[in-house]
Amino acid sequence: MKNKKAYTALELAKFIEGDLTGDPERIISGVSSVENPVENTVVFAENDKFLKKAEKLNADLVITKKEVEAKLDLIKVANPRLAYAKISSLFSKIPFPEKGKAKSSQIADSVQIEENVFIGENTVISENVRLGAGVKIAAGVYVGENVKIGENTLIYPNTVIEKDSIIGDRVIIHSGSVIGADGFGYVQNGKKQEKIAQLGSVLIEDEVEIGANTTIDRGTTKATVIGKGTKIDNLVQIGHNVKIGENCLIVAQVGIAGSVQVEDNVTVAGQAGIVDHKSVAEDSIIAAKSLVTKDLKSGEFYSGNPAQKHSQELRKQAAVRKTPKLIKKVKKLENEINKIKKEMDR
Amino acid sequence: MKNKKAYTALELAKFIEGDLTGDPERIISGVSSVENPVENTVVFAENDKFLKKAEKLNADLVITKKEVEAKLDLIKVANPRLAYAKISSLFSKIPFPEKGKAKSSQIADSVQIEENVFIGENTVISENVRLGAGVKIAAGVYVGENVKIGENTLIYPNTVIEKDSIIGDRVIIHSGSVIGADGFGYVQNGKKQEKIAQLGSVLIEDEVEIGANTTIDRGTTKATVIGKGTKIDNLVQIGHNVKIGENCLIVAQVGIAGSVQVEDNVTVAGQAGIVDHKSVAEDSIIAAKSLVTKDLKSGEFYSGNPAQKHSQELRKQAAVRKTPKLIKKVKKLENEINKIKKEMDR
């Protein structure tokens, strides 16, 4: 469906394949929160608690699950959260013109530009860059030599994409991120640190999203790779030679050290770290602020520093909480045994 | 008092309502450290230890507390630290011209600009932006559509203020920060992550200061809010839909996940994290590197991962330190009991 300013309730219901109860002609011009529903918008109520809130606040239209009833206009779907994501995209407007090159942009002669590309103010596109159809690059971006950017990729202001980086289709890179800075590689020579030249590159596969002020370093000789569909939040550090699989979620301020391998569908929660050269197998979840210090098997939930299976970490934490009491118990046992010993000596 | 290159000791004493002992005509042209006092400057000695240092190093003029004596020129005040802050501001010179628009700046036609505004080189101001009187925007800044910036706000180089952000009066935003990037919101659809469009905005209230390379994400449907007078350090992550109260201190590299509520006068120390949807009540202090995993009550000092009352955390840590010894004690008790049991069997 094409993005418009407003839709009828029926149009929205059809778009998300939901069952509409209520006025099919109601005009909806946006999305709002169930805690503060705005007139002529649709809200999202995943469960009964939120649905009650919507009822109380008299929301105009509610996306909800199949089995519920309410005195409101509803669109019932199998997966309300997913339906909400789809509807939200209808009202989203990317902050880029359709096409054109700002006068103040600096585009090298050898650059190849496909159709419907936009290049913003003061943006620098270096030699031998290729920009696929529909690419939009905001203001103040630097794109180094030989960079290839796939179709319909969006690059927000003041981002830096250093030389030789390969960026896929439908990638989104948010403001201030730096793709392809040198990895942190030195050899100690006496007390001095000798730099190891960072000769590799960065490969960002299709449909990756990268948050603001995130840094992804180039490989030492090969590429640092971010797999298809992986989403990376703000202020994340990805070291050189790292390989991240497909459809991972890497939350804000995570640090992934050099040469780490992360397989598909892994979630790394905020401020967690992974020590260099370790691997994390597919479908794992790593809790916030954990530190991964050894290879992790697939499909488990890990937490702690050092990270271990979450069930073990919880057991450890429970035991630690009991330690002050345990110290008292042991003191008491010592006294009792001393008493018994005295008793027996008599 | 107007900023000048130099002041007499008497002028300074009057400005901070202090009692001057010593030469009222002494010329003071700056501030220096008590550990390395520079000629013709004023230093700050909060306590006797620092005052002795100032005496030993023969400082020219010392701001100190009411009850002390020293063979130096002194300005005695009730709150020396506050007096020092005021004096330091006299010698501060912001790195912005009074007004003007750099030739290379790109200002859209519909922009409203009040008096005494400065716009630096290569800075981009998009459609429908409003810049209040006295706003100074440095070089290389990107200001998106519909942004409103209040009076006397300062924006340092290479900052990005994305569309629809509302910035108050006397706000300071340091270099490289990104205000209003998309929040990190997805819905899993099979293995794939579907993006939830981030349709909200960011609201920065008056007198907020934001450090360098910090990121504050736009809300999902409403605004992410930073309350009046709150100060945020460098490399901080503030997720979507977060609401931070007034006069908080958020120290470097803190991460505040989506939809967190922080009330007034809260201090979050460096590298701490707050898990999504949690709340922190007013006047709380959260220690460095803590992880807040549940709602916190007002007026307490919290620490640890998971964060708990600091007194409890200290008790836990003390107990943990005793655990190796405890293990030995229990081993000894086991042996003694075995001995007793043998004894009794005889």
Added chain:
Amino acid sequence: MKNKKAYTALELAKFIEGDLTGDPERIISGVSSVENPVENTVVFAENDKFLKKAEKLNADLVITKKEVEAKLDLIKVANPRLAYAKISSLFSKIPFPEKGKAKSSQIADSVQIEENVFIGENTVISENVRLGAGVKIAAGVYVGENVKIGENTLIYPNTVIEKDSIIGDRVIIHSGSVIGADGFGYVQNGKKQEKIAQLGSVLIEDEVEIGANTTIDRGTTKATVIGKGTKIDNLVQIGHNVKIGENCLIVAQVGIAGSVQVEDNVTVAGQAGIVDHKSVAEDSIIAAKSLVTKDLKSGEFYSGNPAQKHSQELRKQAAVRKTPKLIKKVKKLENEINKIKKEMDR
């Protein structure tokens, strides 16, 4: 040796003072990984395991240690890792032209520029800046008033160097870093936070390297100092008045709070933190994610939160792991003592 596109094996062997076995005329045009050797490149095999890999994959030329044998062309050296660093530098090509000023750069009249300086597109150089011979500054950089930059220093795109900063010779500053933003200094005045003006500067000594999106704050009255040869990774925070010694390694996402003193040859691993006003003596190593809360002595390996000697931290962790079992043991002892007491009462 001058950088060329390719070298003979003999040229490389001479350059790193190694013993060549094999074809001296073999043409080598790059470096690749032992796990994936590319034709006409040299790889690096520090130990027998890697050498076997190189043999199996039939690498063209291998840098390795003195005592080994293999059916491959080898260059044997005393320190293969160091030799590799040197060779890698031969194939490194910095992404800057030799000299020139981009038309869109904005250079103030009073700027002093030595020979062979390059200034990139849209870069702003403010009044009274001095740029030493061979300095290269990429696109989109902001250099504030009175900044001095030594010889052959490289500054990558979209970096901000604020006023009064002093940068040494052969320094490298990666994209998006901010040098000299205000330190985080306030005094509480009732509930309000009064700003302490940050009047100092930043001093970066020779041969320092600073990663992408890192922030180094200016001192309050004096300079924040980064010592000669120290290497700093991405997204690191260095607070005001910090003094870091020579040849330190500060890994990604480390936070060093205000007024910390770090002596020479210290390694601070990823995501570690150092609390304000603490000192770390020379040759120390601080493990990833540690929090330094007191002064640390020289030459030790520290870890944990709070950081302590690593041997103690390991002992603590081992004890904590045993705590669940210890609780059971104590329970058992309590039962046994109760039995004994009953026995004795009879």
